[in-house]
Amino acid sequence: MADKVAVQAEKLAALLDEKRVFPPSEEFRRQANAPDPAIYTKAGRSLEDFWAEEASRLDWFKQWDKVLEWNTPWAKWFVGGKLNVTHNCVDRHAASARRNKAAIVWEGEPGDARVLTFGMLAREVNRFANALKSLGVKKGDRVAIYLGMTPELPIAMLACAKIGAPHSIVFGGFSADSLRERINDAKAKVLITADGAWRRGAVVPLKASADQALEGTPSIEKVVVAERVGKAAHVTMQSGRDLWWKDLVANASDKCDAEPMDAEDMLYILYTSGTTGKPKGVVHTTAGYLVGVSATHRYIFDIKETDVFWCTADIGWVTGHSYIVYGPLANGTTTLMYEGTPDYPDRGRFWAIVAKYGVNVLYTAPTAIRTFMRWGADWPAKHDLSSLRVLGTVGEPINPEAWIWYHENIGRGRCPIVDTWWQTETGMILITPLPGLTRTKPGSATRPFPGVEAEVLDDKGQPVGPGAGGYLVLTRPWPAMFRTIYGDPDRYVKQYWSRYPGKYFTGDGAKVDADGYFWLLGRVDDVMNVAGHRISTYEVESALVDHASVAEAAVIGRSHDVKGQGIASFVTLKEGVQATDQLKEELKAHVAKKIGAIARPDDIFFTSELPKTRSAKIMRRLLRDIAEGRILGDTTTLADPTVVSNLKQQYEEEGKSD
Numbered sequence: 001m002a003d004k005v006a007v008q009a010e011k012l013a014a015l016l017d018e019k020r021v022f023p024p025s026e027e028f029r030r031q032a033n034a035p036d037p038a039i040y041t042k043a044g045r046s047l048e049d050f051w052a053e054e055a056s057r058l059d060w061f062k063q064w065d066k067v068l069e070w071n072t073p074w075a076k077w078f079v080g081g082k083l084n085v086t087h088n089c090v091d092r093h094a095a096s097a098r099r100n101k102a103a104i105v106w107e108g109e110p111g112d113a114r115v116l117t118f119g120m121l122a123r124e125v126n127r128f129a130n131a132l133k134s135l136g137v138k139k140g141d142r143v144a145i146y147l148g149m150t151p152e153l154p155i156a157m158l159a160c161a162k163i164g165a166p167h168s169i170v171f172g173g174f175s176a177d178s179l180r181e182r183i184n185d186a187k188a189k190v191l192i193t194a195d196g197a198w199r200r201g202a203v204v205p206l207k208a209s210a211d212q213a214l215e216g217t218p219s220i221e222k223v224v225v226a227e228r229v230g231k232a233a234h235v236t237m238q239s240g241r242d243l244w245w246k247d248l249v250a251n252a253s254d255k256c257d258a259e260p261m262d263a264e265d266m267l268y269i270l271y272t273s274g275t276t277g278k279p280k281g282v283v284h285t286t287a288g289y290l291v292g293v294s295a296t297h298r299y300i301f302d303i304k305e306t307d308v309f310w311c312t313a314d315i316g317w318v319t320g321h322s323y324i325v326y327g328p329l330a331n332g333t334t335t336l337m338y339e340g341t342p343d344y345p346d347r348g349r350f351w352a353i354v355a356k357y358g359v360n361v362l363y364t365a366p367t368a369i370r371t372f373m374r375w376g377a378d379w380p381a382k383h384d385l386s387s388l389r390v391l392g393t394v395g396e397p398i399n400p401e402a403w404i405w406y407h408e409n410i411g412r413g414r415c416p417i418v419d420t421w422w423q424t425e426t427g428m429i430l431i432t433p434l435p436g437l438t439r440t441k442p443g444s445a446t447r448p449f450p451g452v453e454a455e456v457l458d459d460k461g462q463p464v465g466p467g468a469g470g471y472l473v474l475t476r477p478w479p480a481m482f483r484t485i486y487g488d489p490d491r492y493v494k495q496y497w498s499r500y501p502g503k504y505f506t507g508d509g510a511k512v513d514a515d516g517y518f519w520l521l522g523r524v525d526d527v528m529n530v531a532g533h534r535i536s537t538y539e540v541e542s543a544l545v546d547h548a549s550v551a552e553a554a555v556i557g558r559s560h561d562v563k564g565q566g567i568a569s570f571v572t573l574k575e576g577v578q579a580t581d582q583l584k585e586e587l588k589a590h591v592a593k594k595i596g597a598i599a600r601p602d603d604i605f606f607t608s609e610l611p612k613t614r615s616a617k618i619m620r621r622l623l624r625d626i627a628e629g630r631i632l633g634d635t636t637t638l639a640d641p642t643v644v645s646n647l648k649q650q651y652e653e654e655g656k657s658d
C-alpha cells in the first residue's frame with residue numbers, strides 16, 4: 001500500500017500548477033445557511049449538542065434518551081428515540097403547506113415527464129406499502145429492488161421504510177449473477193423490478209435478468225414487476241410468483257400508518273465492493289442516517305425552500321440513496337431524477353434539463369465533467385443555466401482542470417463548487433467545503449464537515465506532516481456511519497477498525513496541506529474507481545478465471561483520462577488456447593455478463609507468465625507500472641525478475657489492446 005500512496009502523491013504534485021483560491025462572494029455568504037465559521041468550533045466542542053440540534057428538525061414519535069453511545073467501533077445514535085423515515089420524508093410535508101409542492105420531478109429518457117407533489121407521493125407510497133403488506137412483507141423483512149431510474153424506485157424505497165422493511169437496492173446495470181448474489185446474502189423475501197429500462201433508446205431487459213437471477217434465490221417468494229417499456233420488453237410472468245405493480249396497487253388503500261422504528265433499526269443494506277471478491281452489505285440505520293444526510297444536504301448545498309436539486313447519480317448507488325431520496329426529501333426539497341444518459345438524444349441533454357426545470361443545485365461526478373469537457377463548451381453554452389447557484393462533485397478526486405472548466409462553463413464563474421468526499425460506508429458527506437464559508441482550492445475537498453475529524457497517518461499510525469501522503473482515517477463517530485457489514489460483524493471490525501485501533505480506516509490515500517486542506521489521492525487497497533464506480537480487482541479476476549480459456553488473471557486500475565481509472569487485465573491462457581483478438585473481446589464480454597457492463601475491462605493483455613514474489617503473490621504494483629509506462633519499482637523480491645522485463649517489452653511493442 002505504501003508505494004501506492006507515494007505514486008499518488010507524485011501524480012498530485014504534477015497536477016498542482018493551479019494555485020488559484022476561490023473565496024465565496026460576499027453576496028453568497030450573506031444568504032448562506034452556514035455563514036459563520038463558529039459552526040466548526042461549536043460542533044468540535046460538543047458533537048452531541050451539534051447533532052441533537054440537527055436531529056430536532058425531524059419529527060420524532062419518541063424523543064431520544066441519549067445522543068450517542070460509542071463503544072468503539074460500535075455506535076448507537078439517538079438511543080431510545082422512535083421515528084419513521086417516510087413519515088419524515090413525505091407524510092409530514094404532505095400534512096403541511098408543502099402538500100402541493102413538487103417532491104419528485106422525474107424526466108424520462110424518451111422525453112416523458114412526471115411530477116409528484118408531496119401529497120401525491122404520500123398516496124403512492126401508501127398504496128405500495130399496503131401492496132407489500134398484502135404480499136406478507138413485515139417489519140424486518142428484506143426487500144430487494146432492481147429498477148431503473150423511474151419514480152417507482154423512490155416510491156418502493158419509501159414504502160419499505162414506511163413499514164420497516166429494509167431495502168437492498170441493486171443497481172440496474174448489474175448482471176443476473178450480481179443480483180442473485182446480493183439477494184441471497186440479504187435473504188430477501190420480495191424482489192421489485194420492472195419489465196425493462198430505457199438506455200440510449202434501447203431496452204435494458206431488467207425482468208429477463210431478474211428471471212435468470214431468480215433461478216437460484218430460495219428466499220424470494222414474490223416478484224413485483226413495474227411497467228416501463230411495455231411490449232418491447234417481451235416479459236414472461238411466472239404465475240404464483242410474479243405480479244404486476246399496477247394490479248397490486250389498483251385496489252390498495254392510500255392510507256397507511258407509519259411503523260414506529262427504533263433509532264437503530266436497519267433502514268437499508270447496500271452492497272459495495274471491498275478487497276475480496278464478495279461484495280459487502282453495508283448496513284445503515286434509521287435515525288443517525290436521516291439526521292446525517294438531511295443536515296449535510298442543507299448546509300453543503302445551501303438548500304432553500306424554493307430550490308430544485310438535481311443529483312445526477314443513479315439511486316442504485318449510495319449517492320442516490322442519500323442525496324436524491326432521503327436527504328432532499330427529509331428537507332422538503334424538490335428533487336429531480338433523470339432516467340437516462342447525458343448524450344441522449346444529444347450531448348446537451350443535461351443542460352436542457354437544467355434549463356427546463358430551473359435547476360438551482362447540481363451534483364455530479366468528475367468523470368461526467370471530463371466527458372462534458374471533451375464534448376466541448378458549445379453544448380452548455382446553448383442553454384440558459386442562470387438558475388444554478390451551487391455545484392457539487394463526488395465519487396473520485398477532481399482534477400483542477402475539470403474543476404475550472406465546471407466553474408467557468410457550467411457555473412459561469414458565479415457558483416461555489418463543493419467537492420464532497422465520502423463513501424457508501426460513511427452514508428453522508430464527510431469532507432467538503434461549506435459554500436458560504438470555505439475558500440476553495442480546485443482539486444481539494446477542503447476540510448471535514450463540522451463535528452467530523454480526519455487525520456492522515458503513516459504506516460506506523462503517526463500523523464504525517466503537511467504535504468506528505470498517507471492514509472486517511474476518521475477519529476470520531478458521525479451519525480450516518482454504517483453500523484456493520486450485514487451478516488459479517490467480524491469483517492466490519494477487521495477491515496475498518498483494526499489497522500489503526502479505534503480509528504476508521506477509509507482505504508483512501510490523502511495529504512493535508514499547510515492550510516489544513518485535505519487532498520484525496522485515490523484508493524490504497526485493491527479497489528478500483530472506474531467512472532466513479534467502485535469495483536474490486538478480485539471481482540474482475542474471478543470473472544476472468546471463470547472463463548474456460550483462462551488459467552490466471554491479474555487486474556489493476558490504470559489512469560484513464562475520462563474515467564479516472566480504466567481496468568487493465570493481464571491474462572495467462574490455458575495450455576493450447578490461442579491468444580486472439582477475438583478471445584480478448586470474448587473475455588471482455590464475459591466479465592460484463594458476469595458482473596455488469598461497468599466492470600468490462602478496457603484492456604486485456606495476454607502473457608505467458610505473471611510477475612510473482614517468491615511466495616507466489618502476484619505483484620500488481622509492477623503491472624500497474626507497466627500499464628502506466630512508469631519506470632519500474634523494485635523487482636528484487638520477484639521469483640523471476642526477467643518476467644517483468646519481458647512483459648514490459650511485450651506490452652510496449654503490442655501497445656494496449658484498445
Ligand code: PRX
Pocket residue numbers: 272318319393394395396397398419420421422423424425445506507508520521522523529532533534
Ligand atoms: O476513493 C474515494 C472515492 O470514492 C470512494 C467511495 O466510493 P463509494 O463507496 O462507491 O461512494 C462513492 C460516492 C460517495 C472513496 O473511498 N471518492 C468519493 N468521493 C470523492 C472520492 N475521492 C476523492 N474525492 C471525492 N470527492
